[in-house]
Amino acid sequence: MINIYINGQQRSILPGKTILEACKESGIHIPTFCYDERLKPEGSCRICVVELEDSHKLLPACTTEIAPEMRIATHSPLVMRMRKHLLEIMLSNHDISCLKCERAGNCLLQDYAYEYDVDIEKYRGRTRESAYLAENKFFELDQSKCISCGKCARICSQLQGNNVWAISNRGFETEVSTPFGIDMEEAGCVHCGNCVSICPVGALKPKKEHKFRAWEINEIQTTCSYCGVGCQMYLQVKDDKVVGVKPAYGKSNEGLLCVKGKFAFDFINHPQRLTTPLLRLADGELHSVSWEEALQLIADKTQEIKNTYGADAIMGLSSARVTNEENYLFMKYMRAVIGTNNLDHCARL
Amino acid sequence: MRDVKSGCTRVLVCAGTCCVSGKAFVIIENFEKELAAAGILDIKVVKTGCFGLCSEGPIVLTQPDDYFYAKVSPQDVKEIVEEHFMQGRPVQRLLYKDASNGEALSLLEADFYKKQHKVALARCGVIDPEKIDDFIEQDGFKALEKALLTMTPGQVVEEIKNSGLRGRGGAGFPSGKKWEFTKNAAGEKKYVVCNGDEGDPGAFMDESILEGDPLSVVEAMAIAGYAIGANEGYIYVRAEYPLAIHRLKIALAQAKERGFLGKNILNSGFDFELSIRYGAGAFVCGEETALISSIEGRKGTPQLRPPYPAVKGLFGCPTLINNVETYANIGKIIMMGAEWFKAMGTAGSPGTKVFALAGNVKNIGLVEVPMGITLREIVYDIGQGIPDGRSFKAAQTGGPSGGCIPIEYIDTPIDYESLGEIGSMMGSGGLIVMDDSKCMVGIAKFFMQFMVEESCGKCAPCRLGLVRIYEALARITDGNGTMEDLQELEELAEMVSSLSFCALGQSAPNPLKTTLRYFKDEYLAHINEKRCPAGECEKLLNYEITSLCIGCRKCLKACPAAAIIGKVKEQHVIDKTKCIKCGACIESCAVKAIIRA
Amino acid sequence: MTNPLTDVKNADVIFVTGSNTTEAHPVLGSYVRQAKEKGKKLIVADPIKIPLAEIADVFLQIKPGTSLALSHGMLHIIFAEGLDDKAYIEQNTQGVEELKELVKKYTPEYTAEICGVEKADIIKAARMYAGASVSSILYCMGITQQVNGVNNVYGLSNLALASGNLGKPGSGVNPLRGQNNVQGACDMGALPDVFTAYRKVTDHNARKSFEDAWGVKLSGETGLTATEAIPAALEDKIKMFHIIGENPAVSDADSNHVKKALKKAFVVVQDIFLTETAEFADVVLPAACFAEKDGTFTNSERRVQRVRQAVAAKGQTDWQIIMQLMNLLGYKCHYDQAEDIFTEMRALTPSYAGITYGRIEENNGLCWPCPNEDHPGTPILHIEKPLKGKAEFKAVEWQPAQESLKTEYPVLLTTNRIQHHYHTRTMTAKTKAIDEYYPDCYVQINPADAATWNIANGEFVEIVSARGTVKVKAQIADSIKKGTASMPFHWPDGANVLTCAAELDPISKVPGLKLVGVSLRKI
């Protein structure tokens, strides 16, 4: 452990940690745009700068390791002024249409603009014009909102491994695009949406079926119901409908999702969902019946077959899709209630 | 065979970039042709690197009789051969002459060379850079031999450390320390890199060294490899320097052939290989971590430091990076010793420094001077002052990272600390002299435009802040500036300096800061009086017709905006609301009655 | 899996075989890419040039059904060049001599001939795999959905045992579980031969403990597998199917044959949509989907994680339905919530005994075995030594599948999955964008074959096997080897019309879905 001082308070921190990590441990919030603990540190947005009290030097918290007896000021007047001006020039190249922006209420730029009390129109001048559109059927990139933090391109190359995005050109014209603006699929996009999830502002946004505001939804953590990786995710719920999915940091998914986890949730609200039990009647067609009727019929028929042909004439197919609890109970049902071991599920398929 | 009347056995023709564009190659060809035609076999034509006095090029020197021909054209060659070589009568009209008394001078007698002291440039203009034997004849590879055969790597590093040599590329970091760090860094594989990405617009000393004495860099890199424990090196050169690349390639091939590169150099058991990598046009690649990215085949954006390249550099291995001029000093230091080197220059900045003297100064070219010499000596003694009867206004050092030094500081000694104190920096050694016709707001704008285009775009303050600075400066030079703009400039300069990722971004506001500091009145004149004191900002110019006007109507007809009114034989008047400040009227006026102010 | 999913990043060499990881397990696929980006080595053996093959250090484009031969061929090199981990073999295994004897004939030449790959690549792969300090094997259905699937797995476990790549970070033999809770369903005993935690129904003691807990007498006879139940239904031995959230009419081999069976029997289906299978049902019960219920899933790395209700259920949860049926059939029971069932289950399941909802929450999931509530869970199995004492090398001869030998069906068709669709598309096809990107089934064929058969990209072709005929669009792809073809299995009236349900792996009863002899022609 080494001793450092954050805003005058003495702290004992493990050596090798960055100032940002030390502050986080100490419960002090430092703004960041380009930082993500899973990605290689970039240190490019500069919003996380803190002041060294001895030298008055400004250093990025996300990439600077702590040193013994370091005296750090996270919110000194100099730091506050620099962050404010930095936000102001970022806003000078940003389409400030928060009223109708997808990310209003859930946007770091908006949050910090409020926190640092910026003068929105302080700096004027030209804005970057992009030659390329980037979109697919799941999401799109609004260049006028992009703050060039590069997290989309980095997650795509460093974690997802698809290398779709290029951070092209240089200087003021730096932009995120596919090479030559080719179709995203041609550039290798598999629609995983991890770039969308990591975007801190309203630049990369899903094409949503249902609109919602950040403050209108509840987020419930659950396990993805597709493949065996078991990704953790948040279901975003508005008016008792799942309207979106956001990755959660599970031990098996480390905050990543695939196209199915991120975007294939429309089935939940789908009009073709079954809502009432169906019974095949004499006409050969399936007809809606009440729960009581359907369940009683199944119980009667099961009993009848069991009585006539024996329990082993009944086959139970459980599911690799339903919960452990349900599999257990069905197993118990087949074995204890019906009395057969004719039970399987599609592990083989 | 004809008698040779002159005492000339060698004709040296400068083949630096400037002289080559003055057809130096044709001159060489003509010499060879004419000498052959005349049957003269004992005069050797030597194609050399840059002599330094570029404004007098193409330059031809004869040796050992020591005549100095300036501004030679290919047509002059025949006359030199016939008159000088065959008749012993040097061609007077082509000889370089003293500006004050018109006397012909030898190279070393010229004012331009008097105060110079050549270490890094010692062989430039002396040897044929495409011939390794010339280099060897001039003590080439003796330092390598000494290091490999008589010194331990530790002793080499110690020697460089003791010499006090500081990096000539910009920031002036002590080179010996870099060598020591890299030597001590853990790692099987290490690299030596030469930074030849001379990006500072207005500096061309690295180019000249690579063109004029490429093997000195090769030798130094091999010494460095031996010292730090590296067997591989890269020379990173701008693709804009085709001649330098060409000569480097020859140098590498010859050095390899002679066993100064490759396996078991000089039977010492030491192996060293060098390859060339081209830059592809990015100023930021002069920054060492960006340069490493570029050598690795990626875009040249600066990377986090620490770890420093000495610990984790090229391909993740400990890497020593020095620039061309730094390497050009190494051989001499090894040969002559640290004490010899320290005897030159100042205590804090020993040795010499090469400057590319350019701009509004009579003698333009490369000058190598001991550190600590004053700006005045360079501008007035070596450079021979300001031409066209104008006066000195400022000197810009350090390129886009440096600053503008006003007349008040013309006696400042040129060394790392002194330049830093007055808000500028040594940089790679560009030294642009500006006369009183140069607008300092315009200069700041020029550098800012440069940096806007060269910003790599990685960090937000540099990417965005510089554009806003440029735009505010443009408003001021266009006559739309306000005092708020001035305030904004100060704020943005502070932010970009303190928040940018790399040294280039951090120093990018320096030209702005120094002009604001030393020439604030010019800014104020632009803003408050809508006037450009230097008369350079076109949008702020005013045209007036004086009483000299004879009413000839020529200007009235020439004016494309119909802004001039007046009757025949009466003084005309310019309607300032219509005037587009194109200057057509001035050119049309036969009696110089129209003035611009 | 023996090791956690993220653990592949700790391997020096990753051997991916029979798994199109980036398509079927995309997040794990990205871990493989991350490892590769960090300079780790990658070996891929697959009949299809899958995306991971593009970045592989060695890619072995083997003929379908030759995985075991490849393993033997690699072992041949490993033993011949002394790359085996002799200490590990000595301490932890038995039967190595027999295996050594067997693989003698699997010379690089012989193996290369069987697998249809370069012998130099086999040698390179063997040296790479066994030469690294830790190597991990990832495999999936390409290995198991073969008539010799179990033997294929033996082949891979032989490799891991011989090189000591078991029981340490970055190593292991890792079967990838296809579905979200296939691990959990197995753990819960939704199998004909075991109760929870794989306790055999034939084991008297096991049966006794369940009988005691449940208060009824239980059958000690192993039941039928799903693949056996279909022919049994056709023979009138099975009269009723009770199906929860499965779609055998599409997912099972030889769908025509499955449909016939479903038509004959009384069928109850609990599902969220009217699936192709539900179309054959006599009663269909609307079930709640994963977002509408509480519970747990166990993922491929044996991590038990929570499922939480986010919205109101459209139907009823499967456990509520079953609970009501239990009561209607005279077995009185009541559970207020899913957690009550979990609590009952873990008391009967040693490997889950220490897992509670509270602990899952605290630990962000727990890997079994977790025998008590102080236990941290077991992310890596077989640490130090194999779980069941000495591990056995299995020396089994490679034999070609019958399907590959039929001259009238000369093309070897294999099946594959695509990233956007899940299983029988029941859920994924409901997302408009996915349906728009991948609306129809297709077959991928090699360009040279396409030229021979005069088939242009996008043209319809007819594919015939001994079971049936399908018509789909052809996609010409370099990723397919000459003489093979591949078809995604997601669509009805697609691949499974062609697959064979008659020939099963003798041990696992898995059909050879990954290898079908077909003929192919332009329509």
Next chain:
Amino acid sequence: MKNEQEKQKILEIIQEYNNGPSSLIQVLNMIQDEHGYLPQNVQKLVAEEMGIPFSRVYEVTSFYSRFTTEEKGECTINVCLGTACYVKGAQKNLDELKSRLGIEEGHTTEDKAFTLTSSRCIGACALAPAIVVNKEVHGMVNLEKLAHILEIYE
């Protein structure tokens, strides 16, 4: 890259200079020297042949100013905008060229006769202001000399 022949030539260059991903810039420089420019299909080919993601190749080509994706004109005029040249009026020369040729920097006239570029110091400061026309340096260029130079090449 318009035909198989050009493709073969480019493949040869890649073959010769491809020494792993770090040689990307070298390979691109060589192809541009031979081919004149680096259009999309050439960059894609380089990416595939060198096993580098297309997006990385594009990042590199769009970053460095020397790389161009546009076919160059028969005559390339490069205006040096180094400080020494600027101080001596290079901007005026550039403006004049722009208006005479009717194109902006980095572009080529429609008839493919001229390409106009600028660079940051060509190292010929003594000749300031300098321009380079098809690799030949012209020094101390003023408007008059410019007109004369253009005449030669037109």
